[in-house]
Amino acid sequence: MTTPSPINWPKYQHLYEEISVPAKTVLLEEGKTSRYAYYIVEGAVRLWFNNKGKDTTFQFFFEGEGVSSIESFRTGQPSMCTIETISAARLLKVSKENLDLIIDSEPGFRANLEGIIFHRLLRYTKMFIAQIRxxxxxxxxxxxxxxxxxxxxxxxxxxxxxxxxxxxxxxxxxxxxxxxx
Amino acid sequence: MTTPSPINWPKYQHLYEEISVPAKTVLLEEGKTSRYAYYIVEGAVRLWFNNKGKDTTFQFFFEGEGVSSIESFRTGQPSMCTIETISAARLLKVSKENLDLIIDSEPGFRANLEGIIFHRLLRYTKMFIAQIRxxxxxxxxxxxxxxxxxxxxxxxxxxxxxxxxxxxxxxxxxxxxxxxx
DNA sequence: AAGTTCTCTTTACATTTGTTAAGAAATCAA
DNA sequence: TTGATTTCTTAACAAATGTAAAGAGAACTT
CATH class of the missing domain: 1.10.10 (Arc Repressor Mutant, subunit A)
Incomplete structure (x- = not known):
């Protein structure tokens, strides 16, 4: 989840929770399995991992973007990274089960997922290229x-x-x- | 296309062409639009781009893998990179139109595409992380x-x-x- | 307001990498 | 085989980056 979703959120209000958290709140810890995805209403979030005791950030997210440890959320494997707020934030918190319900209720959205993932693929490809070039x-x-x-x-x-x-x-x-x- | 496809190729023999090419054959030139995807029967292929006059390789492909400038093939935009054989190679060459025909004829394959793209996303993510870590x-x-x-x-x-x-x-x-x- | 913490910059030195050039080694073609 | 080309290594020097430590400045807490 990286692009603003076309989901009509209010319709599914009973399936998600709106939370407010201070800066430096850990939403998901490296090594644990991701059970929730978040949508950023306000604030900034980063993904980072522990690298020989040092903190390495590899992605930022802001208002209007969805955040999850995409590979952990999808595959159920332990997350490669920690998800942490940079500033105080307001977030929509959705469980995997409820997000599936929402997606299945929104006609055509499941098909859109491929496009979302494709564009994220392009983004990482370009980041990798920039890194070696x-x-x-x-x-x-x-x-x-x-x-x-x-x-x-x-x-x-x-x-x-x-x-x-x-x-x-x-x-x-x-x-x-x-x-x- | 990066993973071995589950397609029953012989069934669609009339829709693709098997070609043999020498080493250093350019299959797609940077800046041009990708109209064909290739499946490697034998040989090695690399993707590279021109970087201030220098040749920067960012991906390799071998037997059993599909190769295309994935973003150009899908979006019709000019390719960011050149596709070139490293060694002499035997390849299956499929046009975008014919690949669509094949995919639509194979039940369930279209759905698999999302999975293929997802795993390629993971691969590039990990390459990017390795690069900064x-x-x-x-x-x-x-x-x-x-x-x-x-x-x-x-x-x-x-x-x-x-x-x-x-x-x-x-x-x-x-x-x-x-x-x- | 005062103290604490966090963030950023600067310095000095070590290490790594880039650049250029030369030559050795391997491969390819006639 | 022989010559030509390609590939790989090495050397010397320049440039960039890492490390460690110190301190300035900003932001936050109480």
Whole structure:
């Protein structure tokens, strides 16, 4: 779930729960099985995993997006990553069972799922390509250009690991770009 | 198309063409629209794109796998990458139209497509994560461990760009690992 | 308001990687 | 086989990144 869903949510109000949580709330812990998907009404969320004791962020989500550990939610396997709020957030929380009910009640939505997954595939493919093709500086410049909202709302340390570099290195790149102006 | 398809191919012999091509044959050129998908009977194929004049490989395919520029084949947009044989190859070549005919004739296959795309999504997600989490040396060691067949059949220069490094750097890593034994 | 925590930057040094060039080794073609 | 091409390794130097530590600044808590 990454794109805004076309679901008529109010119709299914009895099947989901609206929750408000503070910043740094863990919605799903790495290694546990995902039983809920979330839809972000307000706030920012990141996916990260533990890497030799360090915290590596690999994806951000914002208002209007659905979040889950997609592979765990679908396959029932333990999640590769933790889902955690960055800021205080309002979320719709839906269990797997109830989401299935909703999806089956919305004609044509099940067919749409393939399209949603396809576009997420493209997104990760492009992220992988950017990673082997571009330098960290180029990836940072692309982030500023294409997704400036991330920069405004996410602490730089998380952005650094998302770019595959350390906060120190990101700081140097920012310094360099500023001097060049 | 990345997983071996469950299609009963002989039944549809009139809808595809079996071709034999030498090494370094371009099956699809970057920037052009993909009109054919291929199934590899024998041989090795890589996907690469032009990166500031340099050749960057980002995926390999072998016997029993289907190959296409998946996003171009599906959306009709120009391909991000070139598809090229690494070695001499025997291939089944299917047009988009005929593949649709075949898929529609095989009950349940259309539904399977979502699963195929889902698993390819997982694969790219894991490649992206490995890229921001692991060092080039760790990625090379994982390649030896998990996909040794690639190492046996693909020139090291292509593997280097697949790992996101230069052939020189890969050579140093190989030298270092050998000395450590 | 004061203290605490979190975030970001900077410095110095070590390590890794990129670049360029040269040559060895392997492969291919005539 | 022989010559040509491709592939791989090595060397030297430049550039980028990682690590560790210190401190400034911002944000949050009480």
């Amino acid at each position: 571009d330098t960290p500086q180029e990836r940072y410049e692309a982030l500023i250009r294409d997704q400036p909202h991330i920069l405004q709302r996410v602490p730089l340390q998380y952005i650094a690991s998302y770019l595959g570099i350390t906060p120190v290195s990101l700081s140097r790149i920012r310094n360099k770009l500023q001097r060049e102006k | 692991d060092t080039p040396q760790e990625r090379y060691e994982a390649l030896i461990r998990d996909q040794p067949h690639i190492l046996q059949r693909v020139p090291l220069q292509y593997i280097a760009s697949y790992l996101g490094i230069t052939p020189v750097s890969l050579s140093r890593i190989r030298n270092k690992l050998q000395r450590e034994k």
